[in-house]
Amino acid sequence: METTHLTQLGQSVGGFASPDEAVLERVPNPQADADFVARFTAPEFTSLCPVTGQPDFARLVVDYAPGDWLIESKSLKLFLASFRNHGAFHEDCTLTVGRRLVETAAPKWLRIAGFWFPRGGIPIDVFWQTGEPPAGLWIPELSLEAYRGR
Numbered sequence: 001m002e003t004t005h006l007t008q009l010g011q012s013v014g015g016f017a018s019p020d021e022a023v024l025e026r027v028p029n030p031q032a033d034a035d036f037v038a039r040f041t042a043p044e045f046t047s048l049c050p051v052t053g054q055p056d057f058a059r060l061v062v063d064y065a066p067g068d069w070l071i072e073s074k075s076l077k078l079f080l081a082s083f084r085n086h087g088a089f090h091e092d093c094t095l096t097v098g099r100r101l102v103e104t105a106a107p108k109w110l111r112i113a114g115f116w117f118p119r120g121g122i123p124i125d126v127f128w129q130t131g132e133p134p135a136g137l138w139i140p141e142l143s144l145e146a147y148r149g150r
Helices: 073-081 090-105
Strands: 026-028 038-048 055-065 069-071 109-116 125-129
Touching: 038 069, 038 073, 055 090, 069 073, 069 090, 073 090, 090 109, 090 125
Parallel strands: none
Antiparallel strands: 026 069, 038 055, 055 109, 109 125
């Protein structure tokens, strides 16, 4: 298994000005022979509306079945924080996160859900996945209470 050079874990990192500048890192999966799901939940994801500049808030849930690589969580936190001053629509933010994770870690399967808080009284929920999960893999349910002001 290939090794990787981590630039953020165990280091003082100030963050990134944009998702394009953010460095998302991976580490070798010591259980690559097993099919399993790892879940990341980011309950305080923020970005900016590209039209008004107003803040948008979401809860992101990422489920993935790792292959040879795991997503390094500190770099993920810094990557997600890089959206804080980034203007993009909800759909674009959600898919950008999902696609960068796939590009970085090449999982067997990945699903991302963006549960966006209401703007103008309408919550926008965005879902994307890479295809069918591996056969026999237990996938946890994606659940969020029905809209009550989230």
